[in-house]
Amino acid sequence: ETGVTQTPRHLVMGMTNKKSLKCEQHLGHNAMYWYKQSAKKPLELMFVYSLEERVENNSVPSRFSPECPNSSHLFLHLHTLQPEDSALYLCASSPTRDVQETQYFGPGTRLLVL
Amino acid sequence: AQSVTQPDIHITVSEGASLELRCNYSYGATPYLFWYVQSPGQGLQLLLKYFSGDTLVQGIKGFEAEFKRSQSSFNLRKPSVHWSDAAEYFCAVDTVSGAGSYQLTFGKGTKLSVIP
Numbered sequence: 001e002t003g004v005t006q007t008p009r010h011l012v013m014g015m016t017n018k019k020s021l022k023c024e025q026h027l028g029h030n031a032m033y034w035y036k037q038s039a040k041k042p043l044e045l046m047f048v049y050s051l052e053e054r055v056e057n058n059s060v061p062s063r064f065s066p067e068c069p070n071s072s073h074l075f076l077h078l079h080t081l082q083p084e085d086s087a088l089y090l091c092a093s094s095p096t097r098d099v100q101e102t103q104y105f106g107p108g109t110r111l112l113v114l
Numbered sequence: 115a116q117s118v119t120q121p122d123i124h125i126t127v128s129e130g131a132s133l134e135l136r137c138n139y140s141y142g143a144t145p146y147l148f149w150y151v152q153s154p155g156q157g158l159q160l161l162l163k164y165f166s167g168d169t170l171v172q173g174i175k176g177f178e179a180e181f182k183r184s185q186s187s188f189n190l191r192k193p194s195v196h197w198s199d200a201a202e203y204f205c206a207v208d209t210v211s212g213a214g215s216y217q218l219t220f221g222k223g224t225k226l227s228v229i230p
Contacts, residue, residue: 004157040222041222042219042220042221042222042223043158043204043220045217045218048215048217055215056215056217058217090157090158092157092158097215099146099208099216099217099218100146100163100165100208102160102163103158103160103218105150105157105158105159106157107155107156107157108156108157
């Protein structure tokens with residue numbers, strides 16, 4: 001298996017649930033990203049990890065909690081979400097954190113919060 | 115603050131016709147500019163990028179883009195569109211975050227429909 005994979009592809013959860021999104025990259029990259037893609041809004045960068053260290057947190061609410069146990073895996077833990085959090089969550093990776101690097105995206109997890 | 119604008123939300127072209135997708139940015143210095151494409155149900159894929167040098171950049175799938183500093187534009191072009199080009203296209207520019215690091219800022223995207 002190659003590239004960037006994300007599981008699950010679709011997720012429906014209630015506002016009181018706790019769930020986790022998983023991202024895995026098989027490219028040997030050192031940087032990983034979480035983006036939120038909502039309808040009619042630009043892609044929003046949420047978190048950036050470089051060599052397993054969080055280097056960017058773009059004012060994301062604490063109900064989203066990222067985890068990067070190693071350079072190949074990235075998680076997004078979700079708890080007490082709101083309906084407005086419904087969106088496509090995209091994971092990406094790049095060789096380094098350098099902004100010039102090409103980012104490789106996974107297919108995303110489509111999240112619906114009821 | 116740096117920003118990127120894609121004026122066209124949705125464009126429809128006939129297969130075989132030429133295509134130009136517009137992108138404008140606001141940035142003081144020479145920006146790093148990118149075009150990504152997102153096919154239905156897929157993540158984003160890089161088409162091309164510009165950092166410096168030749169202002170006409172060639173990308174994958176027959177796409178090209180031209181950086182025009184005087185117009186603050188980085189428009190994407192393709193001479194003959196194929197049905198498989200139907201997708202959403204995102205322009206992006208490097209920007210400085212509140213924490214002082216560089217990150218990509220994306221436009222809202224242009225959805226391309228292709229008529230057979």
